[in-house]
Amino acid sequence: MIVYFLASYSIGLASLVVSLASWLKRRSRVSRDFLLASLVLAIIGASTMVMNLVDAGTVPWLITLLSRINHTCAVVFIAVLPLLVHSVYKTTRSKSFNLGFLALACLTAAVAVTLASAGLPDAGDKVILGIKDLAILYSIARIFLYRRRRHDGEMENVLHFIMIGSVFAFPVIVVSELAPTVFLAVVPLHSRGSISLPLAYSVWSLCYLLSWFKGYIRPSAASEGSYKDFSARFGLSPRESEVVRLLLGGQSYKEIMGSLSITMPTVKSHVGAIYRKTDCNNKMQLSLLFSSAIHPKV
Numbered sequence: 209m210i211v212y213f214l215a216s217y218s219i220g221l222a223s224l225v226v227s228l229a230s231w232l233k234r235r236s237r238v239s240r241d242f243l244l245a246s247l248v249l250a251i252i253g254a255s256t257m258v259m260n261l262v263d264a265g266t267v268p269w270l271i272t273l274l275s276r277i278n279h280t281c282a283v284v285f286i287a288v289l290p291l292l293v294h295s296v297y298k299t300t301r302s303k304s305f306n307l308g309f310l311a312l313a314c315l316t317a318a319v320a321v322t323l324a325s326a327g328l329p330d331a332g333d334k335v336i337l338g339i340k341d342l343a344i345l346y347s348i349a350r351i352f353l354y355r356r357r358r359h360d361g362e363m364e365n366v367l368h369f370i371m372i373g374s375v376f377a378f379p380v381i382v383v384s385e386l387a388p389t390v391f392l393a394v395v396p397l398h399s400r401g402s403i404s405l406p407l408a409y410s411v412w413s414l415c416y417l418l419s420w421f422k423g424y425i426r427p428s429a430a431s432e433g434s435y436k437d438f439s440a441r442f443g444l445s446p447r448e449s450e451v452v453r454l455l456l457g458g459q460s461y462k463e464i465m466g467s468l469s470i471t472m473p474t475v476k477s478h479v480g481a482i483y484r485k486t487d488c489n490n491k492m493q494l495s496l497l498f499s500s501a502i503h504p505k506v
Contacts, residue, residue: 214257215410216253216257216410219410219413219414219417220246220249220250220253220410220412220413221250222413222417223246223412223413223414223416223417224243224246224247224250224413226416226417227239227242227243227246227416228243230242230243231243237295238292238295238296241288241291241292241295242292242366242416244288244291244292245285245288245289245292246412246413246416248281248284248285248288249281249285249412249413251277251281252277252278252281252282252285255274255277255278255281256274256278258270258274259271259274259275279320279333279336279337280317282336282337282340283313283316283317283320283336283340284313285340285343286309286312286313286316286339286340286343287306287309287310287312287313287343289343289344289347290305290306290309290343290346290347290350291306291309292347292367293347293350293351293367294306294350296367297350297351297354298467298468299469309343312339312343313339316335316336316339317336319332319335320332320333320335320336323335341378341382344374344378345378348371348374348375348378351367351368351370351371352371366415366416369415369416369418370411370412370415370416372415374411435449435452435453436449437501438452438498438501439452441501442485442486443485444482444485445481447468447478448478448481448482448485450468451464451468451475451478451479451482452482452494452498454467454468455479455482455491455494456491456494456495456498461475461476461479482494
């Protein structure tokens, strides 16, 4: 059992270091959200591992504290995971969904605290774990439905790996958390905390590391700040700035239409306005203008 937890956390720690390096290099919203989600999972993994290494009889207060930390992180994960998915697969309703999941996380915490105050802490824990599992299920479905919509090529392949791994890990997570007696009857292991947490953490971390080693996490051509500066210089609207980023990122008109959930005439209208404001006639001229703007000659 100790080897199981140590192996899981070692993989997770490697993933956390790589994702931190990725965020420090790119400073993008997607890498930030992935780092935040990985950090939450790292805290859960560490607390679960400690719970299984210490003697519960000598430090019962520590077990209780770590259990509370686990469930608090589960509440945070309810809002963080959809935030990551929405930052990769943006739609016109992404902000509304993010606010909705943030409200759901707050409501879940309030219900859990109320049940605990009423002397039903186990029921509160079940509520937290159930809502967290629904957030995971929603995120898997969202990745599956939007898997053909390209964003900026930075993190979508990682999420595809995670989606495939989660399809196999998710049933184990649900059964072990919501019906632990059934799970332990099939897998006779003794542990404190969810036995599925190291499994979920390993799946998440391995998917990221596999994608990183295979070169799927590609650095963006320029930072988001460069596009904002370019847009401010030529008076582009926020939507036109998005179109510039996707267009120079190699997406076709059809792919931009899917990424931004807009119609083809709207895409062409934005591109025409961009060419007019920047005094360009085609994508090549726009690319050269952008390069000279963010990398001016000394």
